[in-house]
Amino acid sequence: MKKLLVSFLAILFVFSSAFAAGELEIFSWWTGGGEEEGLLALFELFKEDNPDVEIINAAVAGGAGTNAKAVLKTRMLGGNPPDSFQVHAGMELTTTYVVTGMMEPLTDYFDEWGVKDKFPQGLLDIVSYKGDIYSVPVNVHRGNIVFYNKEIFDELGLKEPTNWAEFITALNTVQEAGYVPLAMGDKNKWPAGQLFEAIMVSEYGAEEYNKLFRGEAPFDQVALDRALDKIYELTNYFNKDHAALTWQDATRLLYDNEAVFNLMGDWAEGYMKTLGWTPGEDFGWFELPGTQNSFMLISDTFGLPKGAPNRENAIKWLEFLSTREAQDTFNPIKGSIPARTDADMSKYDAYLTSTIEDFSTKIITPSIAHGSAADESFITSMNDAINILLTTGNTSNAKRSILWAAEDAGLMAY
Ligand code: GAL
Numbered sequence: 001m002k003k004l005l006v007s008f009l010a011i012l013f014v015f016s017s018a019f020a021a022g023e024l025e026i027f028s029w030w031t032g033g034g035e036e037e038g039l040l041a042l043f044e045l046f047k048e049d050n051p052d053v054e055i056i057n058a059a060v061a062g063g064a065g066t067n068a069k070a071v072l073k074t075r076m077l078g079g080n081p082p083d084s085f086q087v088h089a090g091m092e093l094t095t096t097y098v099v100t101g102m103m104e105p106l107t108d109y110f111d112e113w114g115v116k117d118k119f120p121q122g123l124l125d126i127v128s129y130k131g132d133i134y135s136v137p138v139n140v141h142r143g144n145i146v147f148y149n150k151e152i153f154d155e156l157g158l159k160e161p162t163n164w165a166e167f168i169t170a171l172n173t174v175q176e177a178g179y180v181p182l183a184m185g186d187k188n189k190w191p192a193g194q195l196f197e198a199i200m201v202s203e204y205g206a207e208e209y210n211k212l213f214r215g216e217a218p219f220d221q222v223a224l225d226r227a228l229d230k231i232y233e234l235t236n237y238f239n240k241d242h243a244a245l246t247w248q249d250a251t252r253l254l255y256d257n258e259a260v261f262n263l264m265g266d267w268a269e270g271y272m273k274t275l276g277w278t279p280g281e282d283f284g285w286f287e288l289p290g291t292q293n294s295f296m297l298i299s300d301t302f303g304l305p306k307g308a309p310n311r312e313n314a315i316k317w318l319e320f321l322s323t324r325e326a327q328d329t330f331n332p333i334k335g336s337i338p339a340r341t342d343a344d345m346s347k348y349d350a351y352l353t354s355t356i357e358d359f360s361t362k363i364i365t366p367s368i369a370h371g372s373a374a375d376e377s378f379i380t381s382m383n384d385a386i387n388i389l390l391t392t393g394n395t396s397n398a399k400r401s402i403l404w405a406a407e408d409a410g411l412m413a414y
Helices: 002-021 035-049 068-077 091-098 107-113 121-126 150-155 164-176 190-204 206-213 222-237 247-255 267-275 311-321 324-334 350-361 376-392 395-408
Strands: 023-027 054-057 084-088 135-137 139-142 145-149 180-182 259-264 283-287 294-298 300-303 363-366
Touching (some): 023 068, 023 311, 035 311, 035 324, 068 091, 084 091, 091 300, 139 324, 139 350, 145 247, 150 283, 180 222, 190 206, 190 222, 190 259, 190 294, 190 376, 206 363, 222 376, 222 395, 247 259, 247 267, 259 267, 267 283, 267 324, 311 324
Parallel strands (some): 023 054, 180 259
Antiparallel strands (some): 084 300, 135 300, 139 294, 145 283
């Protein structure tokens, strides 16, 4: 009898450890241009300690989650969640998935893994709801940087502009020389939204921009008119086919020596590196004039949906993402800085090193276009308003739409 019981337990053990190996479905929108390379490096490292776990890469193409977010929502609402998914820190996580009760809190795991004090409190605050932490931040990007093609920039004798007038002069010089001054690829709308939010910071100021999204200041200020005028003025400098291009296509115009400037998040530097460019040698960067004191924050995080089919593996994945090793493996490739504050600086290039420094000294302004500052309906309305403005030039309509959206979102419109 005893023998029988022992063999039964042995079978059970073998079965359960085989079961624990199982699968792990990871959902993201990282499918190319530095992003996929970073994700695959993470998978490889995870597999070193979990060789029997089969990772299912459920990435859905489309920058900034253009297509992925809709697929994810359908799956979550249909009770078919992946084991873990990419989601931006801030309202994209909290209002969409946490408030609606679809996520498991991770606070106890953060304690168990001993990582609570390894992340900046401000970042943990925006992935928390009612005192509980709901996701693991894997990276931080800066979204108010203008990258430039150094060869043409030097050939034209340009200097990094520090104010708007200098920037416009530089754009004119580039245009006269026959290059595209400002590369834009707003096929998926958000790159124009991202440019607009940076211009908002430049016009409202970083502190006031933050107040808008805390409901402490009205949107309807002269700064809004100026921001709308400015983005429309910039259309004079875009590539003509901007509405047909993705963000990668636009960044690539720099690499192909067709364009000089491109405002994009740090993922563009990851992309340029995978094309073979070296930061500081082949491309330079500066903050969009007027935003020098701000750090437009975009942070990717992963959480644990309720009903994750392979919950144990998902927890292993999340613990892994919280480690310094995982963050220092992923971010130098992806073109982002670690969300943890104890990075191994030797792993980061000149651009990312300066970004790490800036992250701790500048005013953090959460991105609208990338889901941190506002809820989804505001983002959609803003991106739509800006894209219509770029083609029609009708700033008063754009203003009206943004004020209505602010009102709908419970922010102070007037
Ligand atoms: C952002 C995301 C980045 C990068 C970018 C372009 O929303 O946070 O990780 O993927 O989109 O796809």
